[in-house]
Amino acid sequence: MTLTPNAVSEMNQRIRAIDWEKTSFGAEADWPQELRMALSLCLATTLPTALYWGDDLRLLYNDAWAPIAGEKHPWALGRPAREVWADIWHVIEPQLHAVLQTGQGFSVTDQMLPMQRGGRIQLTHWDYSFAPIFGQNGKVLGIFNQGNETTARLSAERALRASEERLEYALGASDTVGTWDWDIPNDRVIADARFAKLYGVTREKAAAGAPIADFFNAIHPDDLPHVEKAIAAALKDGSVFSQEYRLLQPDGAHRWVIAEGRPTLAPDGTPLRFPGISFDITDRKDAEAALRDSEERLRAITNSIDQMIWSTTPDGYHDYYNQRWYDFTGVPPGSTDGEGWAGMFHPEDQDRAWSVWRRSLETGEPYHIEYRLRHRSGKYRWVLGRAQPVRNEDGAITRWFGSCTDIQDIVDAREVLARSREELEKEVQERTARLIDAEAQLRQAQKMEAVGQLTGGVAHDFNNMLAVILGAMNLLERRLARGETDLARYIEAAKDGANRAAALTQRLLAFSRRQPLQPEIIEPNRMVTGMSDLLARALGEQVQVETVLAAGLWRINADVSQLENAILNLAVNGRDAMPNGGRLTVETANTFVSEDYAQEHSMSPGQYVMIAVTDTGTGMSSDTLAKAFDPFFTTKEVGKGSGLGLSQVFGFVRQSGGHVKIYSEPGHGTTVKLYLPRHYGEAETRDITPQNVEPARGAHGELVLVVEDDERVRNFSVEALRELGYTVAEANSGAAALALLGEGLKPTLLFTDIVMPEMTGRELATLASKDLGELKVLYTTGYTRNAVVHNGILDPGTHLLQKPFSLEQLAEKVRRVIDG
Secondary structure, three states: OOOOOOOOOHHHHHHHHOOHHHOOOOOHHHOOHHHHHHHHHHHHOOOOEEEEEOOOOEEEEOHHHHHHHHHHOOOOOOOEHHHHOOOOHHHHHHHHHHHHHHOOOEEEEEEEEEEEEOOEEEEEEEEEEEEEEEOOOOOEEEEEEEEEEOHHHHHHHHHHHHHHHHHHHHHHOOOOEEEEEEEOOOOEEEEOHHHHHHHOOOHHHHHHOEOHHHHHOOEOOOOHHHHHHHHHHHHHHOOOEEEEEEEEOOOOOEEEEEEEEOOEEOOOOOEEEEEEEEEEOHHHHHHHHHHHHHHHHHHHHHOOOOOEEEEEOOOOOEEEEOHHHHHHHOOOOOOOOEOHHHHHEOOOOHHHHHHHHHHHHHHOOOEEEEEEEEOOOOOEEEEEEEEEEEEOOOOOEEEEEEEEEEOHHHHHHHHHHHHOHHHHHHHHHHHHHHHHHHHHHHHHHHHHHHHHHHHHHHHHHHHHHHHHHHHHHHHHHHHHHOOOOOOHHHHHHHHHHHHHHHHHHHHHHHHHOOOOEOOEEEOHHHHHHHOHHHHHHHHOOOEEEEEEOOOOOOOEEEOHHHHHHHHHHHHHHHHHOOOOOEEEEEEEEEEEEOHHHHHHOOOOOEEEEEEEEEEOOOOOOHHHHHOOOOOOOOOOOOOOOOOOHHHHHHHHHHHOOOEEEEEEOOOOOEEEEEEEEEOOOOOOOOOOOOOOOOOOOOOOOOEEEEEOOOHHHHHHHHHHHHHOOOEEEEEOOHHHHHHHHHOOOOOOEEEEEOOOOOOOHHHHHHHHHHHHOOOEEEEEEOOOHHHHOEOOEOOOOOOEEEOOOOHHHHHHHHHHHHHO
C-alpha cells in the first residue's frame, strides 16, 4: 500500500516497514478509507501533525511532529496515547475524550504541559488543536492533531517584559532621569513622565508626542544656541550628542541637566530617530561650586599666614604648597611636587634631612628638623621644618601636614650670642619674640580655621531654626493683631524650631563629651525589644527590621535616652543607605576586649556588651569611613542631615566608657558596633514604658518655689507650673528666695537655676536645707561644665533639667522629683 507519494519521508518509510497485522490496527489492506485519507494528509503536510486512532488512541505522526515526541521517537509510533504521554496524560486525557464523545474540535494557546525531558520534568508551553475524524456512520474514529511548542517564545517575551520592568524601576527610582525618543521626520518627541517634568511639559502631552520646540522652551536662553548647534552636528553625521545646560523652572530658578543621545540615520544620511536620556545634575553642580568655594577659602587662609605650608600623601609624596613657599623659594608652581623639593636643600643638609624624613614616614613620629633652604635670592636661609601625621580611627596615617618657618634671624642671633652673649642679649630677645609671635600667628590661624569650620556648621543650622521660629512668631503677631484665633500651626512651627535647636545643642554637647549623662541600669535586650515598633515606624515598610538577641546578655549602666537615640540614629542612617529598601539588623552579644585592642582604641580591657546595627545598603568608601565621625561631615543632601549624628553617637559612647567601631565596604552594607562596659552591680533596672500623652499634674497643696534670674525663663516656668496645677512662688535671685523662706514659705520643691549672680543655685539649696531639712531640689541650666559635670556624670542624687525644656519635660521631671 502506498500511503503517500513522498517516498523520502522518514515516517512514510517507517510506517510501511511495520507489520501492522500484529497490532490493533490490523493489516494495512483492511485499514478503513478514513484512516488512509487522514494518514496521507498527515504525511504530506510540512506542519507538525499526528493522528490518534481507535479506542486506545494509538499514535501515528509525520516527520515534522517527530521532534515533539523527543526521546520517545520512534518508540511512540503506533503506541497508545496513555503510554506515550504518561507525564501529561492528566492534562490531555480530558481534552481527547471530550473530542471523542462530543465530536467537537478543541484548540488551546500557550497550554502549559509538564513534560519529561532529559530525565526531569520541564514546564513547556504549546499551541495545539484536536479535530475529530468521522466514520460513515458519524462515529468519531480518531483525532487529527497539529501543534507547535511556544516555550522559547514565551520565555523570550517574559525576559523582555522583565528587562523593560527593571529598566522602568531603575529609572522610576529617581525623578532626576528622563528618556526621550524624537521622530525627526514628523517632529514628534515622545518622552516619559520624568523627562516631561524636567522640561515643564505635561505628562499627557509628552506621552502623546509633541514638537521638539515645546521642550526647547525650558532651556535657558543663554544655553539654547549651543544646544541647537550640538543637535545639528549630531544629525549631520550621526555622532554622539552630549551637552550640559540649564532648564528654567516655574519659580524662576534653574536646574542643570546633562542630555545624551545618538540619532539613527537612513542609508542616504537622512535623520530618522533620535533617542536619548537626560540626567538632573544640579546637585553635582552645587557640590562642585561648594568645593571650589571651600578650596578658595582654604587657599585664602593658608596664603594669609607667613609660614610655608605643605602637605603630602601617606607615602611622603608632596602634593600641596601654599603661596608663601613659592614666594620664599621663587620656583615655578608644581616644580617641587613629589621629590622635587629635595633639590631645595643645602648640599650639606641633604642626607640629614632625608634621613629624618624617612624615619618619620616609617615610624609615624612627628617630623622636626632645622636645615638650610635655598631662597629666591640664591642664598640659603635656615628654616624650621615641622610635620604631623593625620590618622584615621584605625591608627593608619592618611596625610602629613607640615610647615617651614624662616628662622635665619634666630640662627644669626645664636651665632652672635656665642660671640658676645652679654652685648647682644637684648637683640636676641627681640628677634626671638618676633619668631614666637610669628609661630603664635600660625597657631592662631590654624585654630581659627578649625573654629570657623565648626561655627560655620552650627551657624547654618541655627540660622535655619531661628528663621522658622522668627517667621512663626511674626505671623503669630500679625494674626493676633487682626484678632484671628487659628494660630495652632504657627505655635507648632515655633516649638518645632526650638526643639530642633535644643536637639542640635545636645548633639554638640555629646560630640564634645560634655553632655551631663543620667546613667541607670539597663537590660539591653529588653530595651531593643521595646524599640522594635519605633524602629519599624521610623524606617518604613521598605526596610525589614530584624533583631538577634544573645541569651544571658549582661546588663550595662548608661543613659537610656542617649542609648535609644544612638540606636535610632544608626537605624535612620542605615535606612538612608537603602533607598530601594533592604534589611536592618539589631544584634546584641557579650564580648571581651583584650589589653592590646583596648590600648589601641583608648579604652579599658574587660567585659563589654556589644550592640550592633547592620544594614544591607550602599556601604561607605574608605575616604567616607575616615571622616564618618567628623562633626558636620555628611553625605546626605543639603537640608537632610546636620552631620552631627555619628559624632553624637561617638561622644556619648566614649563618655560612657565605651567604644564605637564601623565596618563598611561599598556595595556590602555597613555595621556599626557599640561597646559599652558590663555592669557588675545588683541595682534593679527601670522598666522602659511609654510616657503618658497627658503631662503629669500637681496635687492640691503642692508648692513650687521658682528661682531664676532670667525674667523670660522665670515667667515661662511659673506659668507652665501653674498650668500643671501647682501653687507657685517666684524669686529672681538666691537672696530673694531666702527672704521668702525666712517669712515662713515652705515649698514642696525648690526649682532653681544653677548659675546666678552673687549666689549659685547649689549654694541656695544648701542654705535652704539647713532650715527646711530634706528639701527636694530640681536644678536647671543651659550648660555649665564646672557646676554640673563631674567626669561626665551628675553627682549621685542630683536632679537636673536641661534648658531649653518643654512643658511635657518639665511636668515629668517635677513629678518624678516630688514623688521621689
